[in-house]
Amino acid sequence: MIPELGQFSLILALLVALVLGVLPMIGAQRGRERWIALARPAAYVQCGLVALSFALLAHAFLVQDFSVAYVAEHSNSVLPVRYRFSAVWGAHEGSLLLWALILSVWTALVARFSRSLPDTFVARVLSVLGLVSVGFLSLTLVTSNPFLRHLPGLADGNDLNPLLQDFGMIVHPPMLYMGFVGFAVAFAFAVAALIEGRVDTRWVRWSRPWTLVAWSFLTLGIALGSWWAYYELGWGGWWFWDPVENASFMPWLIGTALIHSQAVTEKRGQLLRWTLLLAIIAFSLSLLGTFLVRSGVLTSVHAFASDPTRGAFILAFLGCVTGGALALYTWRAPRFSVDTGFEPVSRESLLLLNNVFLVAACAMVLLGTLYPLVAEAMGWGKVSVGPPYFGLLFPILTAPLFLLVPFGPLARWRQDQAMRIAAPFKIAFIAALVVAAAAFALARGLPLRAVLGIVLGVWVIAGTLTYVRRFRADPQRRARGLSRESIGMLIAHAGLGVFVIGVMLVESTSIEKDLRMARGESVEVRGLRFTFENIEPLDGPNYRADHGVFVVRSGERIVATLHPQKRAYRNRQVMTEAAIDPGFTRDLYVALGEPLDGGKAWAVRIYHKPFIRWIWLGALFMMAGGLFAAADKRLRERRAQALTDAGADALGAAA
């Protein structure tokens, strides 16, 4: 009975989404107050219904209702409670429901926190979000209903894929979806503005925190995914240029471009059309990502057995959303007033350059990701694009960004001189060279890539601090204090520096040894002696494991004791559980391969990864920066003011 309620509530939500997607839009067009007023309540009701449906599916998992096919397939009676909950989004059907839930939560939040905007505009924004909901809810109901019964009910379920029985997997998908779906707000804003035919700077200001928050969640989601892959997949990599990773990375690149161009549009009224276009592309790429992950058209480590009708459905939906929005854009965008212009050396130009490199990097990733699909469709045979393609091109396309990052915040709007901008950076420049030289002297034989990484990273961090130094030197600005927006920007940029140091050091100085070890044998890696002490059987709640004991010594001192496991789960799936001794400057990583010679020896991976934590630390900085900037007072809505000077600074007027 309860699962049926869940499905019923989902169907109701679809109907409400239809109402939300159609009536307020028409109302705004025809000026019908009542239809416009429908938008907010509909958004709340839709959110409530989807949330109820989601809660009922979670309930089916918690009470282990194995008569629900989805539950029976992805859970079983001995699955620990926390994984029963995360199993809700552990597979296709539930993860779509999570997508729909997060979208309706964002929609409700937009309805709640948009009092400063004109009602007709809000009605249009909510309507667009409603239409996106219609797509996702019908996709869920038609092709991937999580509430389908399997009658008679099974005595016990299969199991959740053991790779997903892990903390990282509990939090990774919701964070990633928060980001993906969050771009829907910027998208809906752009589409509504195009329909309206005019944009007000205050509306752009209103949309900025939403984009910043979505971007922050996406940053965290990607970082969590990378961290999870590192410790859970058992081969110690943090990024594989896998199609599914690329699928989440492309919206991030465009989203990063978008938060910068939005700043220009909000403050200077420039790049308006470009900002609208980026908003459309960012969300389209989020949908493309969903398509790539869920359709299984690409061979990927994430690809699960899948059903082609789902892929076709998502593709059709993607076509409607992107095609529709771009058609609207070509039709309406020319109405928006032409930019007033800026000089080649100015903050606008620097931010535009940032956008150019980010978009180019994204286009490069898109080409490499989709090329196999295109090649197959054109009959060029089955091909794949090797990771070296990305590994070579991505640094080339993004290196200019790292060089230019510190200059942007200190450049003047509209017009500036290169010499004036560059002058304060002498110290940062020298600091970068000195630190790199010191590192080279301390660790002899440091590879060139590591030195480059240190130069770039220290340059970005010291360059970011230059902004603070200049700020403190100016008594007037100092009295006013740094805005949260500036603080957020500084944290995020410093994070970029931390990140690049981590990446370049890990990529160039890691030691990875795959070897055969018998009990009692030792191996030396960077002055540390790893000894394979013992291996014994161990029973977990829903698996049996071979539990290894490795002791790491520096001289006679014990540095760490590591317990890697090889687990065999109830559904016969085998899993490697790596053991990691994390550290600020290095990780020690031990994973068991397979038993050799009937268990007398084991294949073992022993890795030494310098500075790998800095990769995720940098990402956390960026996320924190995004959230800080979103909390800026200036970006918060002020109803009273909005009412008094409504429409005072319209950016573009309808013809």
Added chain:
Amino acid sequence: MNPIRRKRLLLILLGLAAIGIASALVLLALRENLQHFVSPSDVDAGKAAIGQRIRIGGVVEEGSVRRGGEGLDVRFVVTDRFKTLRVHFRGILPDLFREGQSVIASGALTGPDLFEADEVLAKHDENYMPAEVADAIARGKAKKAEQAP
């Protein structure tokens, strides 16, 4: 031409040049890194040159996996249920590597029927068969049916 226009023209030309160079670079890198997917039947028909970087796929033939020697060398046979291909790999096999299961490996041929793999791909899901492998096996079976009169 007034100075503003000239400046603009210069900027546009510079932009176009940058895009041109970037595209050329990207396409070159793409071509260098393309790996064709080849089935054991394709190898048998001489469709892959020795030393060329390719990916192969099929099913690990039952009873063919041999660990040998002091190191981590492993040898196995990949089949599309029509022709077979011997594979050598040095390293740790993924958890889901099993006889009778599908596998994809990257590397190059070192002889007419010997493949040196530097990467053996794992899948998250044991029921999942990569599209390439499913296709290769369908083709293999079709050829077998053709030959058996």
